[in-house]
Amino acid sequence: MDHSFSDEATQKMIKFAAKENMQTVWDRFEAMQPQCGFGQLGLCCRHCSMGPCRIDPFGDGPQVGVCGADADTIAARHLCRMIAAGAAAHSDHGRTVVHTLQMAAEGDSAYKIKDEAKLRAVAEIYGLKTKDRSAKEIALDLVSEAKNEFGRQDGFLKTAGTAPETRIKLWKELNIMPRSIDREVVETMHRTHMGVDAEYRHLINHGMRTSLADGWGGSMVATELQDILYGTPNPLKSSANLGVMDEAKINVIVHGHEPALSDIIAEIATSDEMDKKAKDAGATGINIAGICCTANEILMRRGIPVAGSFLQQELAIMTGVVDMMIVDVQCIMPGLKAVADCFHTELVTTSDKAKIPGVKHIEFHETDAIKTSKEIIEIAIDNYSRRNKESVYLPSEKEPMVAGFTAESVFDFLGGKYRATYRPLNNAIKEGRLRGAAGVIGCSNPNVPYESGHIQMVKELIKNDVLVVVTGCNAISCAKHGLLQPESAFKYAGKGLQEICRTVGIPPVLHMGSCVDNSRILRVLSNIVAEGGLGNDISDLPAAGAAPEWMSEKAVSIGFYFVASGVYTMIGKPLPMMGSKKMFNYLTDEIEAEVGGKWAFEEDPVKAAHKMIRHIDKKRKLLKLKPMVYEQALKVLDQE
């Protein structure tokens, strides 16, 4: 496995792991080779017990399953179930946030309404009266409306009603306007049950509706209501990589996706009471650091440093300085247990939805937030004395970054605090200083050299004057590689983007949050359309999306809601449906005529970036925009 693209701390830790004979995700990946070809191609069906069935991709063996389902049906059904699982994960997260907001509104809890302006703005989406009403009253009404989004029986998702009008009209024509969050997931499970929907386009049609119920529903509810509860992020400074951990302090890593516990932990850990207890235990204090999207949530709002991304979860423990790792939901490898067993690290599961065999479980409920948080931190403090100083191997690497951009704050910057508007952004695109914008998001996957996809793609995009917004694990990778610093514009960006960055003082790559915060990108796209001058729909914009190192089912759902919203969406390794050539043609070509967006697969990240740029240029041409002011970087492209 080639690790030369990953950050230096990771490279050191991987060598250390090999020397100490500790197993990592990359070792398990090697052991799993070659991976099942039927699974890879999406040609395996286990939906009923007449099976399991598989289709012979070479054409000599069975071409249909026992029920008669062919490669197209089987691949489409499987992909739809992936969408449903991804949408369910994001949306269940959203549901938790609604309940937390209810507690905050009812009072007498650890949670408060931190951002009243956002509360009022979100209430307007639901047509709630806000004038002369208290935050509590508005919040309780909003909670009731938000709960309805999950189980609505009539009409459509109200959050999806914030999309551009032309888009909503199109969704209704195509019958993919999402109706309610839970319903679309349930209907996917129904349609993909034995003997229901067998037409691949019809299946994908509903798959898109399910994904829209995620992006414009569950994820959007999660983002908006978290902003109300924990505050809408504003640009702030922090740092990322394993070096944010401090050998002299008690290190508590929060890992997973939800901020409900980690936000309180961050609060309690800095209290005088806990600080004193830590000092009594011989440490200089308590250091909280995050991994995965829990990290992004508390980074965006509190500036808490990030220890690492998805593929660094085991490496963090291997440093020997992690006194406790608290995990909630999603992207938590059960393999953490084996690593934690080699060290003093106390691994704790906290969600009522997620346990790991043999791992301490302290169930967290919002009603006991402070009590549980204190209990957890006290265990970490006690555990500090068990740290074996001789087994510590902590790389010092960490990179400074600016994070905390949102659909609101990015453009406070661009338009000025008192005249927040998207006009300067739209103008920069029209004038040809900015080529367009790209969202590069998502996981890392051991099937790609770690960070080779993300970093090469992002650098190629900004070199060609494409403003990049990032979320999730790619945001962490970009932070570790120094791309989230304003100065990086002058190292890597094209001249046009450099001019924007210099004028406004932003990095060329903007951290927009966690993976539910991809809904912020949908908001930004809608706002750009609303600002005017760049077409009437998201599909008219010179924009593209990408997840070069994707891994999870959530990424499949995200990809589909971007495609269904009109965005050209590029991933590295293809979706697991390549065994159906009809599906391949549909998703990467024919679907564009329906929704304006389409999928693209390209494993070479630089070539992938070029394909995205070509798409952006195609849109610029259709909009009859001015030629780019500076064309230097793309010379190479023309020769291809």
Add this chain to the structure above:
Amino acid sequence: MNSIIEVVISRCQGCHTCELECALAHSKSNTLVEALYSSERLYPRIILETDGDDVIPMHCRHCTDAPCITVCPTAAMDRSGPDEPVVLNMDKCIGCNACVMVCPFGIIKAVPQAISLSKCDLCIDRLEEGKIPACAAACPTKAIRFTSVEDITADRRKEVISKFRVSMVQSEALEK
């Protein structure tokens, strides 16, 4: 031939992974997706036979005195040395099926829409690169193993010794 494929029937789950990897190993492509979207004709050389609930992966045994070589009229079926795999040169094969009739294991296959026949070549190209045959490398349950006559017989002897050592020792004691 000293290097041989050993099959442990009880371990085979019938997942067909060996078939996919066999077809891929004999294609010009590096990945399954690439192979599938190329114009190449892809098919496995390995054959999965069933017997009741059992699935039995079947390969060419690369017989030391190979009847298929003896009967081949065009010398398409040949080996480059006494301890080398039996390989069918598909350019020379005229599809007369003489080898099919004499093969004791029934592993020589017809190729759809082609003159030439086809058979397992023990992944001779992979062996030259120092790799083991694709089916053995791919098998997730290690039902297909690439081993040698020495190793297999040594293993058998060890198994027998561990089982019967006590009785051997006891019978010696009785004799005394």
